[in-house]
Each structure stands twice: as C-alpha cells, then as structure tokens.
Amino acid sequence: MSHATSHDRSSDTRKFLVLLLGSIGVVYGDIGTSPLYAFREALRPFVSDGVIREEVVIGLISLMVWTLTIIVTFKYVLFLLRADNDGEGGTLSLLALLMKKSGSYMPVLFFAGVIGAALFIGDAMITPALSVMSALEGMKLVTPAFADYVLPLSAAIMVGLFLVQSKGTAAVSKFFGPITVVWFLAMAWGGLIHIGDDWTILQALNPLNALWFITHAGIVGLIVLGAVFLTVTGAEALYADLGHFGRKPIQVAWFILVFPALALNYLGQGALVLTHPEAVENPFYLLYPDWALLPIVILATMATIIASQAVITGAFSLARQAVHLGFLPRLMIKFTSETNTGQIYVPAVNGVLFIGVIVLIFSFGDSESLATAYGISVTGAMVVTTLMAHQFLRQVWGYSVVTASLLLLPLLLVEGVFLIANLTKIHDGGWVPVVLAVAIMLVMWTWTRGTRYLKNKIAQSDIPLTDFIAAVEKKSKHAPAIVPGTAIFLTSVPDRTPAVLLHNIKHNHVLHERNVILTVWTQDKPYVPDSERIQIQTLSDRFMRIDLTFGFMEDPNVTKALSACRKKGFKFEIMNTSFYLGRRVLVRSPNVGLPGWQERLYIALADFGIDPSDYFKLPANRVVELGEQVAI
Template identity: 30%
Template sequence: MSNGVVLNLHFAATPPSSQGKEKEIRETLLLAYRTLGVVFGGLVTSPLYVYPSMPLNSPTEDDYLGIYSIMFWTLTLVALVKYATIAIHADDHGEGGTFALYSLLCRRLNIGILPSNQVYSNSSTYSRIERGVEAQSWLAKLFERSIVARRVLLFLAMLGTCMIIGDGILTPAISVLSAMDGLRAPFPSEVIFAWQSRLELYDIVRQFALLVYITIISVLAHASAALVEALSAIVLVVLFLLQKFGTSRVSFLFSPIMGAWTFCTPLVGIYSIIHHYPSIFKAISPHYIFHFFWRNGKAGWLLLGGTVLCITGSEAMFADLGHFNQRSIQIAFLFTIYPSLVLTYAGQTAYLIKNPNDHDDGFYKFIPTSVYWPIFIISTSAAVVASQSLISATFSIIKQSVVLDYFPRVKVVHTSHSKEGEVYSPEVNYILMVLCVAVILIFGDGKDIGNAFGVVVSLVMLITTILLTLVMIMIWRTPVVLVTLYFVVFFIMEGVYVSAVFTKFSEGGWIPFAISFVLAFIMFGWFYGRQRKIEYEITQKISFHRLEELLADPSVQRVPGICFFYTNIQDGLTPILGHYIKNMKSLHKVTIFTTLRYLLVPKVDPHERIVIKKSNLEGVYGCVIQYGYADALHFEDDFVSQVIGSLILHIKNCSGNAEPDSQEIEQEVSSLEEARCAGVVHVRGKTRFYIGLNCGWFDKIMLGFYEFMHSNCRSGLPALRVPLQQRIEVGMLYEA
C-alpha cells in the first residue's frame, strides 16, 4: 500500500505537459459535444410544449413580456446557478442524482438505514478517505440520534427517485406528441390555392407530383388529434422495441441531431425577433415579473404551472454526471444550451406578441413556412432523442434500486462492453412502453400531460434543493449566510412553483402521484420485507461456536465438494444453516459462506471486490463480494475460479507474524483443488414469512405483498452466472 501512495504522490507532483493539456482540452470538448445527445435532450426540446401547456386567456403584450421574464430568470437561477454551478459539484465519486446525494450523506455521516451501510465501514478505500475527523455539526448529530429524521430523509430520496422514473414515462409521451403535432401543419387555404394555381406552369410529371404534395398537406392541415396520437404511439412503440439493441448502436446520431436542433431553433428565434418584436430583451428586467403578478394576481400564479416546464431536464445535468465530467457539461450548457433556449423563447414570445392567440401551438406557428418541414423533421428526431435519454436514465435508476435492495430483482442486461453504465431491462422497458402509450391515448391533450409533467419537474427540483442544503451544512461546511441565501431563494421560488402545479391535480397532475405511489409502495414493501428478514436472521444467527457444536455431532458427515452457502448477514451465519445441517446431517468439506454486499458507493475497486476470511474450523471460510450501485453484478471470468483464486492467495498470505508452514499451506490448497474437482454446489435459502394470527394488520399487508413480489421476481444467483444444475434451495419459514 505504501508504494502505491508514493507512486500517486509522484505523479501528482509532476506538472502536466502542454501536449497533455491540449489532449485534455480536446477530450473535454468532445465530451461536451456528446452531452448534447444524452444530457440535454429534455431541456433543449422544452420549447415544443411550454407555451401550449399554459392556460392563457386573451394574453396581452405585457403578459407575454412578463412570461418571458419569468422563464429567463427561472432558466438562469435554476439551470445555470443551481445545477450547472452548485449541484454539479455534489457528486458521489462521479455519480450524480437524487439517490447519489442520499448515499453521499449516508456515507459521510453514517446516517443511513440501508443494510449495506453496516458493511461500509469495512471498505478501506472509502472509509479512510471520506469520513473526516472533523467534529460533526448539530444537524448531523440530530440525524444520527433520530430514526424519524433518517426515515424522512429516506422518504425524500425515494420520492425523488420515483418522480424521476415518472419523468421517464411522461417525457417520451409529451415530447413525441408535441413534435408529431406539427403534422397538423399551419398552412392556410390561400397558400394551398396559390400552389394549385401553379399546376398549369409545369409538365404532366411535375403536375402529378405537385398535386400529390398538395393533397398530402391538405390532409395534414386538417389532421385530427386522434391521428397525431396514433402516430405518436407508433413512434414510441418502435422506440421501445429498439431498446434491446442498446443506445451505443445509434448514439452516433444523437449528438448531430441535437446539435442541429440547438443551432436551428435560435436562428429561427433571431429571425422572429427581427421581424416581430426587436425589443424583446427588455423583458430581462425583473420588474416585468412584478408587474405581471400585480396585474394578473391568481391567474398569473396559475400560469407558473406551464412556465416551470422551461427547465424540464435540468436535473439531467446532475443525474448524468456518471457518463461525463463536470467541465464538459458546464461548457455545453453555458455556450450552447443556455443561449439557444434564451433566443428560442425570445423568438417564440416575439411572434406571440404580434399573434397573441397562437399560443396553443406556440412552437410550430412561429416557424417560417419556407423551413417548416426541415424544422419538423429535426424537432421530431430531437423529441425521440430526448425520450431516449430519459428511458436510459430510468433503466439506470431501476438498476441502482435493485442493487441497493430497494426494488424487486429484474433482469438487467449490459448492452455495451465499453460503457458499464449502459443497461437495459426487458421487464421495465415493456412496462414503460405500455404506460407511455396509455398516457398518450388516454390523456392525449398536451395540457393534461403538461400539468402532470409540471408536478414531476417542480417536486424533483424541490427535493434536490433540500438534499443539497443538507450537503452544504453537514459535509461542505458552507458559511451559514451562503446556505441561508441559497435555501431561501430556491426553496421559496420552487415552493411557489410546486403550489401552482398542485392546483392542476385534477387536470392531469394526479398522474405522477399515481405512478410514484405505486413505485413507492413497491419499493417500501420490498425494503420492509428485506429488512424484517435481515432482522430475524441477525437475532437468530448461528455463531461459529454453535456451528462447531453442530459439526461435533457424530451423525453429521463432511461430504466431498465445495459448497457456496449464501447468507445475508456478515457477523455470524444464517439460521438456514442450522436448519440445513439438522435435516441433511451433512456439510461439505469446503464450505464458503458467501455474502453479496452492496456498498453505498458507486464503484468498488477490483482488489476489494472479493474479501476472504478464514475461520478456526477446518474447511470453513467466509467470503464477502462487494459491489457499488454503479457496478455490474457479474464477473468477467468464472465466478468460482475467482473466489478460489482469492482464497488460495489469502491462505498463502495469512500467516501473521509466525513462520509459514509450507507443507500445511500446500495441504490446504490441495484440499481446495480436490474439493473443487469433486463438485461445486450453491446453496441459498428460500425463506418465507409465517404470518400468524398474532401479526398486526400492517405486517399482514406489507409482508403479504412482499411475499407476492418475492415469489415472482428473479433469483439473485443468475446474476453471478451460476449454472442451474449447481443450485440448491433450502426452504424455511420465518416467524413474522
């Protein structure tokens, strides 16, 4: 270990060369370009549905100036200041997002209630570095003492996670529906008549082609909402069916598409500003916001439910940190996304000031006719890309939740050999597809979906503000004045937004709550059942002394082979072991008690992945396999080979200060190889709760629901690529 430290210090002290700096700059700029297609899809396509989602009634010029001023300052404060400047630095070893903030607080302050938190202290890489020796703040001590405070913190993290998953359902629906709505082209009858008058100027072939084109645009100009909804549903179904191939296969298209969108829409915005309202940027003055609310009162407050959509996708700047770095995201946002959105919204507002009643189609109406169809193609493609980014993020969140034992086990497939975070879940994919299509077909009105979307956006913002404030106080030790300034400004602003979108609860705002309630019930039910099982196993665990007594029974035989006996507890042995020995009257000559332990860190170093512990009993070992929530739950090589290799290395090195007995070591290694040749089995418990008459109604409901999920979810062993013929399940009833 000392050599490694010296080596790291040596390289840290060496100044980087100019070529190294140039290479780093090029890589950062390339990453910044790639973020356009992954991180900013939802944010930069928000002009498609912001104005159509507002319940405007005979708006005036002053109303539009006030709305633009609100959107400008919301973008500046929330997207630029909060996310791109502050939150982006609150990463958890390169990972971002709501759950990453929660895990950061748990690791640094030991305030988590996850079972994995009990094992975190055994991980030397993170325990040495992350937990400082500074005195804890009063707030940290409060969380450590109060189980209620820790549960509230966990609830906030779970709610934020559920809302982001809901975002993965609503974003594809509203993005594709708003883009496809451009099929109802705003071609007035005089334009179609002008084209018809030109027919006699062309030969018969050109006349036929122009006639077909006129017929198509005439049909599209009168296309029904049902047709747009059906086509949107078809596009989404195709998009979800392509998920199994992985985003890497088509990722080379994402950034050029979003680059074209980011470049074209502000150009149209500049054109609209020049032709309709050149003085639009006077609305940057905050006094237009004051006058807007002074004139409109409650009606102006209700309009905030639509304006909040201008920052849709801002959370992705923080949530997608694991795929990029801070500098690349900041460069892309500051020099492309932010000016693009400011100019696009300015152009839309300038057009609407001169055409105040076109707000229901506030995007496509302000597109000039000469470039209408190219922009339509770009916008539809951009909407699909924006949908893809949220779908992929949902897969990653579900994977993290499964790894942290907050969600029933589902199949997770890694679709890329080079990008470990690129995953796909068939079950989650098809559930998302059904829900997205259902949202479009049932709530086809873009305003209803926009109301639901506003609830998700505002609540995720507010939860991030609260968690980030806790990080500032308890980890960063930010001065009280700055923390107070941050919390007051953003909590009040986002609280007002939340209060406005809650008034739309009956008009679509209930959708994300229904989705989040179902997801939260699943997550809490699964977590509660797993916790109750772990509590039972800890109280009924078997010590090594008790195991020695069981093996001393003459009727118990040691049979040839290696047995991997899986247990959920580390300090002791699972009660299933006693049940197994009493009934089978045997134990393998080499028994390795294996614990899969997921740490509250993104990734675990490879040299700390497998931790071996030798007991005083002959042929009995302990093995802990450690994973972070961003790690892949599989081994590149044979699982058994890696564990045996680590075990042999441990035997050879575990001699203490005494002189190693080479003959004894060779005999133990030989016994391992002999046992492996005799056969390998993997034994795991198939436990169920016995819910008796003495159980309370809460336990009957939650544990019954857990047993239903547990009996229908996937096994934990296939992730380790354990052959089916080597698995043995031992049934046992736990008394609830």
C-alpha cells in the same frame, strides 16, 4: 516525450468532445424540447379576442429566461453537479451519500430521497408521451388531415422506442448527439430571424419584468406559472446522468450551445407573438418559413424521441441504484456496453414505463391536456432535491445551518411558488403524477420495511457461527460425513450460521472439505476499487469467511470476484465448487408483523425479483437450492 504528451492531449480532447456530444444528445434531450409547448401553454389564458398585452408577453418570456438561469444554470449546472457521490448524481445517489455521512438510518432523509426518485420515474412516463405528441401535432400545420393520425403514430413511435432499449443506448447516443446539435442550432436560427420583428422583446432580459409579471398577473398568473415551469423539464435528468458523462462536458454544453439556443428561441417566439398575435396558436412552428416547416416537424419528432431516451436512461440508472441500496427487489439488469457501465437495460422498468406511456397517450389524447399533468412531478422532484442539497451543504461541505439556509432559501421559495402553481392543476390531470409517485414510494417503503423485518426475525432463531463450527468439528458418532470439494454458502448475516448450511447437514448429513461463508455487501459509494473488493478470514481448518464488496453502481459478479481470490490464497476451482442458496417461501402471518396489505405487497415483490443465482452471476450448473417456509 513531447510527441507522447501531444498524443495524450489529442486523445483527451477527442474523448472530451465525444462526451460533450453525447451529453448534448442524452442529458439535454429533454430540456431541449420544452420550447415546443412551454410558451404556447403559458400564454393561452391571456389571449382575449386575439389580443395579447405587450407587458404580458415580455413578462412571460422574462420569467422563462430567468427560470432557466436560476434553476438550471445556478442550481443544477453550477452547484448540484458538484454535489456528487464519487462522480454519480441523482436523488438516490445523494441519499446514499447523506446516509453514509450521517452514519445512521434517518427516516426523514429516506422518505425525501424515495419521494424524489418516485417523482422522477413519474416524469419518465409523462415526458415521452408529452414530447412526442407535441412534435407530431406540428403536422396539423402542414396538413389538417393529419390530425387523426397523431395518437396512433405517437403510440407506434413509443413501441419502436421501447423495443430498441434492449439493444443499448451506446450506439443510439452517438446517433442522437449530432441530431440534437442540429436541433439546438435550428431553434437558435428560428429565434434569431424573429427577434428583430419587435426589439422590445429584449426587455425580457431584465429580471424586473419577470418580477412584475408575478406580482401583477393575479390568480391567472399563478396557474400560468405551472406552464412556465415546463421550460426546465429535464433538469433532474441532467443531474441523474452526471455519472454517464462527467461534470465538465455537461457544463460546457450548457453554456456554449444549449442555454443560448433556448434563450434565443423563447425571445424569438415572444417577438413573433408581439407582431403577429394570431401566432399564439403554435408560436414555435410558426417561427419557421413554410418551406422549412416539414423538415422542422421531422427534426422535432426526432428530438422528442431523444428527449424520451434521456429520461428512460435516467430511470434505468435510478432503478439499478434502488436495487443495490435495498429499496427494490433484485431486478434483471443487462449491461449493453463492455466499456461503459452506465449503459444498462432493465426489462421490468422498461415494461412498466411502456405501459404507463401508452395509457397516458390514449387517456389524455393531446399534448395540451397532458401538459397540465406534467409540472407536479418535475417541481416536486426539484423541491425534494433542494431540501436534500441543504443537508449536503451541512454534512459534506460543513456549512452552518444559517449559511446553508441563506444560500438555498431563495431557490426553495422560487420552486415552492412553482409547486403551488402546479398543485392548482390537480383536478385537471395533475393527480396522475401524484398517484404514480405514491404507488412507487409505497413499493420502495414496503420492500425496505419488509426486508428489515424479515432479517430481524430470522436473526432471532439463528445460531452463532462460531458455536456451530465448534460443535460440528467435534469428533463424535453424530458428526456429518466429510465429502470432497468446496461448498459456498451465501448469507447476508456472516456471523450467524446460514440456514441453508443447517438444512444441508440435517437432510444430507454431509460436510464439505472446505466451507465458505460468503457475504456480498453493497457500499454507499458508486464504485469500489479492486484492492478493497475482497476480504478473506480463516475461521477453522474447514471453514473460512469471504466478504465481497461492490459499489451501488456496479454489477455484483460473484464468480468473477471469486476468481480474483486466488491472489489472496483462496484456490477457487469452479468445477469442484457448489454454491448453496436458501430459497425462502414467504407466507402470511395474520395479526403479526407487517399490516395485511403490506404483507401481500412484499410477497408479490419477492416473487417478482429475479433468482439470486442470476443476480450474482453464479454458474447455473453449480448451484444447489434448499427451500424453507418463512412466515412474515
């Protein structure tokens, strides 16, 4: 017994260590590359004739360390990782939980969640471009002749990165984890060897120096706050990847390795600049001795590719949640791991992100220009998450409005200041993430609104299912012929007669021996246990209703779920079964329904979505489709 217990403990320990290593590679890949550019960009406006004031350097480093402490440690690692939806994190997961708790459709809550999701996807485009260019620009220090190759090489790395997405991130994350551990250790080493250059940098650990900087730096300081916020890029990805690794591994990784390494590196950069002001050109790379420069540049490039992987994986997860929650049309989602449902590949999202990243690389040309565009998407997403967290404290944890406000108001004020600072960069490229977010938000809003309108319109002309069954089973000369086999009719409104069933009788004049009205539901929780998956109801001798329920993180495999119906008395034989799907061809209806631009967008999105038979994993040779035109 003790031997078995010991074996279980060692197995649990091994599993935990694997998750710990994976979380360092994927979850913290993004935030771990911020030292490459954050301090450099924040310090740039304060350099005058090669002279930098000591209190400015100490104030900036203090602000960076305490921003990491307040926003990442307190908000994300200690609080938001506990604000999960059955183990899943991220803006849309939190939105689903809140809408489930409120029991109604709340437009304000919906738009908050969608804005947060849209900003995250914008972040997923900017992060790869900024991180990889920052790393490769270190090669200029090795040899200035390399300057002309930064852009083409950045683009080539992006091509390779997006091509391997279809292979899945499971094997890649095993490779990423150890590299990222080495990266964090290298950052800690680089900082440690320079902190002794000027011990006064340790004054940055006093939060009063951060407060002094904010109150004394003036208008320039407000602008610089946008660059300071680059230290916490990746925090939203940390929350979105909660379901992949679990709370404990993410928290332990932060406290034992990630946070100490980041703090040491920033302190080392500050001490270096205090003693060697000329190092402001690139304080991160100049931490290292000449013999280590090339290896560090190579390691940094690998780390930035990993950082890009973190946000790309987060964007895939977010897209899947959006599809299952009805915010986007059905997209092709490929599972790349048999054991980990979090390992997915979404070709459409991959393509959109790739095009966006390449355009950004060649439009901005260098990391300094792109850094100005970065902060708005990150700060905007964080402010939205904090507002939704306020609702979470009230609805889920039962806090009063006053208590929830007192807890989150200081955090909201800090993030609000950072957001205002980043908004000053709108004209310098900050408009890019805003435009991206608005476009994504319009797509989600249009799809949600159009689907609701279409459903309501179709419901007006539907025949109640009970009336139809009573009419069709009457013995009369007009009764349809009965043919052998089972017909399954998919519908989203189970108490109404599916249009495809009416069309089948109208055109083919037949009714099968067994007819199943099948509805697939998506719950507001990530996973549904098998015991709650299937509901079967007998309506008459020839008709029955089956409801299949999936979580919003699950693959809606209808064929597999129907096979499990045998245990509940439904004898499902695939070769004697036909699946009937209604194919709606949408046409515009001027001056009725949605505005013209939204009608066009909704129709285009409907055409973009994948075939329902692919989405629901139906056997291709058993599907019958009957079409109809519907005006919207």
